[in-house]
Amino acid sequence: MPLLRAPASRRPKLPPTLHGILALVRLLPHVDRAKAAFGLLGVLAAAVLPVAGAVVSGLLVGSIGATLRAGLDSPQGRHTLVLLAAAGALVLVQQTLTPVLAALGETLGREVDAELQQRVMAAVGRPEGTAHFTDERVLDALRVVRGLGMTETDRPSQAVAALATVLPAWLRAVAAALVLLAFHWWIGLLWLATWPVVVHFMQREYFRVGQAGGARSGALRRAEYLRDLVLERPAAKEVRIWGLLDWLLERFTAAWREATEPVWRERRPRARVVLGSTGAVVAVNLASYGTLAWAAVHHDVGLGTVAVFTQALALANTYTAFDDNNAYLSFAGASVPRVLSLDATLAAERPPGPRTEHLPPELPAHAIAFEGVRFRYPGTAREALRGVDLRIAAGRSLAVVGDNGAGKSSLVKLLCGLHAPTAGTVRIDGHDLTAIDPAAWRERIGVLFQDFARYHLTAAENIAMGAPRHAGDRDRLREAARRAGALPLIEGLPHGWDTVLSPEYTGGTDLSGGQWQRIALARALFAVDAGARVLILDEPTAALDVRAEAEIYERFLELTEGLTTILISHRFSTVRRAERIVVLEGGAVVEDGRHEELMERGGRYAAMFGLQAARFTGGTPAAGRAAAEAGHA
Numbered sequence: 279m280p281l282l283r284a285p286a287s288r289r290p291k292l293p294p295t296l297h298g299i300l301a302l303v304r305l306l307p308h309v310d311r312a313k314a315a316f317g318l319l320g321v322l323a324a325a326v327l328p329v330a331g332a333v334v335s336g337l338l339v340g341s342i343g344a345t346l347r348a349g350l351d352s353p354q355g356r357h358t359l360v361l362l363a364a365a366g367a368l369v370l371v372q373q374t375l376t377p378v379l380a381a382l383g384e385t386l387g388r389e390v391d392a393e394l395q396q397r398v399m400a401a402v403g404r405p406e407g408t409a410h411f412t413d414e415r416v417l418d419a420l421r422v423v424r425g426l427g428m429t430e431t432d433r434p435s436q437a438v439a440a441l442a443t444v445l446p447a448w449l450r451a452v453a454a455a456l457v458l459l460a461f462h463w464w465i466g467l468l469w470l471a472t473w474p475v476v477v478h479f480m481q482r483e484y485f486r487v488g489q490a491g492g493a494r495s496g497a498l499r500r501a502e503y504l505r506d507l508v509l510e511r512p513a514a515k516e517v518r519i520w521g522l523l524d525w526l527l528e529r530f531t532a533a534w535r536e537a538t539e540p541v542w543r544e545r546r547p548r549a550r551v552v553l554g555s556t557g558a559v560v561a562v563n564l565a566s567y568g569t570l571a572w573a574a575v576h577h578d579v580g581l582g583t584v585a586v587f588t589q590a591l592a593l594a595n596t597y598t599a600f601d602d603n604n605a606y607l608s609f610a611g612a613s614v615p616r617v618l619s620l621d622a623t624l625a626a627e628r629p630p631g632p633r634t635e636h637l638p639p640e641l642p643a644h645a646i647a648f649e650g651v652r653f654r655y656p657g658t659a660r661e662a663l664r665g666v667d668l669r670i671a672a673g674r675s676l677a678v679v680g681d682n683g684a685g686k687s688s689l690v691k692l693l694c695g696l697h698a699p700t701a702g703t704v705r706i707d708g709h710d711l712t713a714i715d716p717a718a719w720r721e722r723i724g725v726l727f728q729d730f731a732r733y734h735l736t737a738a739e740n741i742a743m744g745a746p747r748h749a750g751d752r753d754r755l756r757e758a759a760r761r762a763g764a765l766p767l768i769e770g771l772p773h774g775w776d777t778v779l780s781p782e783y784t785g786g787t788d789l790s791g792g793q794w795q796r797i798a799l800a801r802a803l804f805a806v807d808a809g810a811r812v813l814i815l816d817e818p819t820a821a822l823d824v825r826a827e828a829e830i831y832e833r834f835l836e837l838t839e840g841l842t843t844i845l846i847s848h849r850f851s852t853v854r855r856a857e858r859i860v861v862l863e864g865g866a867v868v869e870d871g872r873h874e875e876l877m878e879r880g881g882r883y884a885a886m887f888g889l890q891a892a893r894f895t896g897g898t899p900a901a902g903r904a905a906a907e908a909g910h911a
C-alpha cells in the first residue's frame with residue numbers, strides 16, 4: 279500500500295490553480311494577520327483607484343470645452359478644478375500604493391516560504407517511525423518540497439508577490455468591464471466573460487507545465503544524488519582515490535538530461551492554447567475599440583465619454599493572462615497544496631487507537647518480550663525477522679550476535695518503535711509497545727546506533743541531544759563524557775565544549791571515527807543519566823582503538839549496572855561480558871545462553887568465537903577457542 283495518498287477530504291474540487299491560490303491566500307493571515315489585512319485593503323484600492331481615475335479623467339476631458347467657454351470662475355470652471363484635483367490625488371495615491379503593495383507582497387512571500395518549510399519539517403519529523411524516508415513516493419514529494427519546484431522562480435514567495443499584482447489587475451478588469459456596461463451592455467458582458475475563460479485555460483496550461491517538473495522528481499533525485507557525491511564531503515575522499523570525477527560527470531549529465539529534457543519539452547504552454555486565447559482577446563478588443571470608434575465618428579458619444587471608455591478598455595486589458603505572474607501562480611498551485619497536504623498525508627499513516635502516555639517510572643521492571651515477531655521493511659519481499667521469540671529480563675545485559683544481515687539492527691529498530699512488527703508483538707512489562715506513546719517510551723531508551731548521527735553542532739550539543747531537556751546541565755554532560763571516555767578529547771578541543779564538530783564552520787573541527795563514537799556513546803549515557811532504563815549499544819566499540827575498547831569493556835558492568843542492556847557486537851571480547859547471549863541467523867534466534875554454556879555447546883557461537891580468537895592467536899579456530907578460554911582473547 280502506498281504510504282503517500284491524498285486524504286479524501288483534501289482532494290481539490292476547484293480548478294487546481296484556483297485551489298492552490300486559495301490555499302496560498304488562506305495561509306497569509308497565519309503568517310502575519312496585520313500584513314495580510316493591509317494587503318487586502320491595498321489590493322482593493324489598487325483595483326478601484328485606476329478605474330476611478332479613468333472615470334475622473336474622462337469627465338475632466340469632457341468638461342474642458344465648457345470651461346474654456348465659461349472661464350475658470352464659472353461653476354463649470356470650479357467643477358473642472360475639482361476634477362483636476364481629484365485626478366491628481368488619485369494618481370498620487372496610486373503611485374505610492376504600487377511600490378508599497380509590491381514590497382508587502384515580497385515580505386509576505388518570504389514569510390510564506392519560511393512557514394511552508396517549517397510545516398514540512400514538522401510533517402516529516404512527526405511520524406513515529408522512519409519508514410516514510412524509504413518510500414519512493416514520499417521522497418519524490420519531499421524533493422518537490424525541498425526545491426519547491428525546479429527553479430528559484432517556482433517558489434511560493436514569487437506567487438505571493440504575484441498576487442499583489444494579479445489580484446488588483448483581475449478586480450480592476452472586472453470594475454472596468456462594469457464601466458463598459460454603461461457604454462454597451464454587450465461589450466461589458468463580453469469582457470466579463472472572455473477574461474475568466476482565457477485566464478482559466480492559460481492557468482490550466484501553466485499548471486500542467488508546473489506539474490511536469492514534479493512528475494519527474496524521482497529521476498531528478500538520482501541526478502542530484504550523483505551531483506552531490508562530487509559537491510559534498512562524505513564521498514569526497516573516494517571520489518579522488520578512485521578517480522570518479524569523470525565517471526560521475528558523465529553519469530550525472532546523462533541522468534540530468536534523461537530527467538529534465540522531457541520536462542522542459544512539457545514546460546512550454548501548447549501553441550493552440552496560447553493562440554486560441556490570444557485570438558479571443560484580439561477579437562474582443564477589435565469589437566470594443568471598433569464600436570467606440572464608430573460611435574465617436576458618428577458623434578453618438580462626446581469627447582469625455584470616449585476618454586472614459588478608452589481608458590476603461592485599456593484597464594480591462596491589464597487583466598493579463600499571459601505574463602510570468604500568472605505562471606508563478608500556477609506553479610504555486612501545483613506545489614503549495616502538495617506541501618500543505620504532506621502533514622495530513624503522513625498523519626494518516628499514524629496507527630489509530632489510544633496510547634499510554636504515563637508510564638510507571640520503573641518501566642521496564644520485569645521484561646521486554648518479543649513474541650513471534652516477524653518484520654519486513656516496507657517495499658521489500660524478504661523478511662528481516664522471521665518469528666523472533668525472546669524474553670529480555672529487566673536490569674540484565676543481553677548481547678546479540680550474528681552474521682551481517684542476520685537482523686540484529688532490525689530488532690533494535692523495532693524495540694525503539696521506529697518500525698512496527700509485521701506480525702507478532704513486542705511487549706514491555708506485558709504492554710504492547712504499539713499501545714505505548716512512543717515519546718514516553720523513548721525517554722526510557724539510551725541508544726547508540728551503528729550509524730549514529732554526527733551533528734554539525736557543538737560538542738556539548740552533540741551529547742545533550744541524548745536528553746535535550748537537560749541540555750544546560752554541564753555537570754551531567756561532563757559525567758556522561760567521562761564515562762564514555764570522551765572527556766579528555768572534549769577538553770582538548772580548541773573551544774572545549776563549545777567547539778563545533780565540523781570543519782565547515784569557523785573554529786570548528788572534525789573528529790576521527792573513534793572519537794565520534796565516544797561522543798555518540800556519551801550521548802547514549804547522557805540519556806541514561808536523564809532517566810533512561812534501557813541501554814542499546816549497536817557496535818559501540820567498532821571504531822575504538824584497542825585501549826579505548828579495553829577500557830569500555832573493563833567498565834562494561836559499571837556502565838550497564840541496573841540497566842536493561844542490549845549489546846550488538848561483532849567483538850566477542852565485549853560480547854562475552856554480557857550476562858546472556860543470543861545468536862541470530864536469518865532473522866531468527868538459533869542459540870541462547872551464557873558465554874560458557876554456548877562455548878560448551880560448540881554450535882554457531884563457539885564457531886564464531888573460535889574464528890575470531892584464532893585471528894589473534896594465529897592458530898586454528900579450535901586452538902583459538904582454547905586459548906581464548908584460557909583468557910588470551
Ligand SMILES: Nc1ncnc2c1ncn2[C@@H]1O[C@H](COP(=O)(O)OP(=O)(O)OP(=O)(O)O)[C@@H](O)[C@H]1O
Nearest residue numbers: 412655658662680681682683684685686687688689
Ligand atoms: N531500511 C531497510 N530497507 C530494506 N531492507 C533493509 C533495511 N535495513 C536492513 N535491511 C535488510 O534487513 C536485513 C537485516 O538487516 P540488519 O541491519 O538488521 O542486519 P544486521 O544483523 O544488523 O547486520 P550487520 O551485522 O551487517 O549490521 C538485511 O537483509 C538487510 O538487507
